[in-house]
Amino acid sequence: MINITRRRFGQTAAAGSAILAAPSILRAQSAGRVVVIGGGAGGGTVAKYVKKDAPDLDVTLIEANAQYTTCFYSNLYIGGIRDLDSITHSYDTMAGNGVNVINAMASGVDAGAKTVTLEDGTVVEYDKLVLAPGIDFKWDAIEGYDEAAADIMPHAYKAGPQTKLLKEKVDAMAEGGTFVMVAPPNPYRCPPGPYERVCMIAKRFKESNPTAKIMILDPKEKHSKQALFQEAWDNHYEGMVEWVPGDFGGKVTAIDATAMTITTEDGEAVKADAANIIPPQKAGTIAEIAGATDDTGWCPIDAHTMASTVVDDVYVVGDACIPGDMPKSGFSANSQAKVCAMAVRNALTGSDLFPARFRNTCWSTVADEDTMKVGASYEATDEKIAKTEGFISEVGESADLRLQTREEADGWYDSITADIFS
Numbered sequence: 400m401i402n403i404t405r406r407r408f409g410q411t412a413a414a415g416s417a418i419l420a421a422p423s424i425l426r427a428q429s430a431g432r433v434v435v436i437g438g439g440a441g442g443g444t445v446a447k448y449v450k451k452d453a454p455d456l457d458v459t460l461i462e463a464n465a466q467y468t469t470c471f472y473s474n475l476y477i478g479g480i481r482d483l484d485s486i487t488h489s490y491d492t493m494a495g496n497g498v499n500v501i502n503a504m505a506s507g508v509d510a511g512a513k514t515v516t517l518e519d520g521t522v523v524e525y526d527k528l529v530l531a532p533g534i535d536f537k538w539d540a541i542e543g544y545d546e547a548a549a550d551i552m553p554h555a556y557k558a559g560p561q562t563k564l565l566k567e568k569v570d571a572m573a574e575g576g577t578f579v580m581v582a583p584p585n586p587y588r589c590p591p592g593p594y595e596r597v598c599m600i601a602k603r604f605k606e607s608n609p610t611a612k613i614m615i616l617d618p619k620e621k622h623s624k625q626a627l628f629q630e631a632w633d634n635h636y637e638g639m640v641e642w643v644p645g646d647f648g649g650k651v652t653a654i655d656a657t658a659m660t661i662t663t664e665d666g667e668a669v670k671a672d673a674a675n676i677i678p679p680q681k682a683g684t685i686a687e688i689a690g691a692t693d694d695t696g697w698c699p700i701d702a703h704t705m706a707s708t709v710v711d712d713v714y715v716v717g718d719a720c721i722p723g724d725m726p727k728s729g730f731s732a733n734s735q736a737k738v739c740a741m742a743v744r745n746a747l748t749g750s751d752l753f754p755a756r757f758r759n760t761c762w763s764t765v766a767d768e769d770t771m772k773v774g775a776s777y778e779a780t781d782e783k784i785a786k787t788e789g790f791i792s793e794v795g796e797s798a799d800l801r802l803q804t805r806e807e808a809d810g811w812y813d814s815i816t817a818d819i820f821s
């Protein structure tokens with residue numbers, strides 16, 4: 400267990416649990432101290448599995464938020480299929496199982512001293528540090544799109560208040576208005592996410608604002624599951640969705656959130672009645688502070704163990720890492736986390752280290768009973784996480800199969816969130 404020195408901490412967030420308010424120095428005495436920054440799909444899974452499989456290790460999870468709202472299924476919330484409560488999860492069970500959960504923002508990492516500093520100055524010591532902070536945005540990449548602009552034109556690419564705001568904007572948009580989505584450049588979190596979102600927004604409009612239009616301004620020339628999404632737009636939302644790829648005017652250079660205009664590379668100012676701007680992305684800032692990023696803004700890793708290749712005793716899982724052939728997804732993060740947990744236990748206790756294997760499936764719901772998927776298996780090579788085999792739904796599949804895929808997706812959501820949080 401953790402010893403608290405210098406001063407005793409004042410309160411616990413939940414009586415009887417190990418969710419801690421931040422003390423000044425956390426010095427654990429155990430077979431090894433594992434600190435995880437970020438309690439999402441990646442970090443939550445690492446913390447849970449290290450503690451479950453090696454109870455003698457001292458595992459501390461540092462997470463900025465008291466609850467975790469999943470980005471996965473947040474598009475279904477926007478589409479009116481799920482409510483926010485059903486995609487929000489607590490850390491109570493993890494804390495009850497012996498993980499020291501600290502609700503605080505980590506603001507510093509000293510890789511030499513092997514310490515993490517929290518925003519209130521508390522210092523947490525580690526033997527192995529796992530970075531799982533997800534993404535941050537390159538706020539300077541599109542002129543005029545900053546955090547203040549995101550209050551008017553939400554990104555909703557970190558789930559929670561932004562997702563709620565985007566749904567409100569969609570539901571309140573003027574009758575017959577134009578909704579503009581600015582899609583992000585590669586690489587970014589959840590490649591099919593923007594296009595699934597368009598389907599869910601179109602679903603809302605079809606129900607309550609049927610003359611509304613959606614324009615997607617996309618810097619890319621092609622996107623994930625393209626033929627399948629285009630089929631869905633034709634089948635379910637005919638005439639409602641226009642996708643503008645990069646070479647045809649999709650590249651955005653400036654945004655004026657007050658005037659609600661979006662200016663493209665060729666100088667055209669598109670007027671929006673409501674908008675969703677998904678900016679270019681990079682690894683969560685704490686990864687950069689820890690020195691674990693490279694010139695790309697993401698974290699290089701050893702695919703066999705998820706260890707950072709640039710900082711000793713640091714591992715990186717989830718969206719923040721450079722995942723080779725894997726997409727940045729919750730499924731991927733959870734899969735990488737299990738490899739990482741095994742490697743951390745091996746390093747601290749000498750437990751077995753098996754060859755790393757990874758899996759991913761991304762389901763996209765395009766209408767109430769119409770879901771499609773793409774997925775693959777992967778192995779670790781000395782260069783990267785490499786794809787071994789994959790599958791994808793086909794254009795023209797039967798309604799029965801698409802409904803079955805929808806049920807499969809719901810089953811996955813329940814099982815991955817149980818795998819992380821219970």
Ligand SMILES: Cc1cc2nc3c(=O)[nH]c(=O)nc-3n(C[C@H](O)[C@H](O)[C@H](O)COP(=O)(O)OP(=O)(O)OC[C@H]3O[C@@H](n4cnc5c(N)ncnc54)[C@H](O)[C@@H]3O)c2cc1C
Pocket residue numbers: 436437438439440441442443461462463464467469470471472473474503504505506531532533534555556557588589592593596683684685716717718719727728729730731732760761762
């Ligand atoms: C609209 C949308 C739809 C998606 N749909 C799917 C889907 O259907 N299937 C799928 O598999 N994936 C989906 N994803 C992707 C998925 O959500 C991410 O890939 C996944 O959450 C990545 O996990 P992570 O652990 O790397 O990051 P996150 O889950 O974002 O977790 C990072 C955590 O770190 C915390 N944190 C960050 N910095 C600090 C700090 N300094 N101190 C303390 N805490 C910190 C954050 O608060 C956060 O809780 C979707 C994403 C979006 C945006």
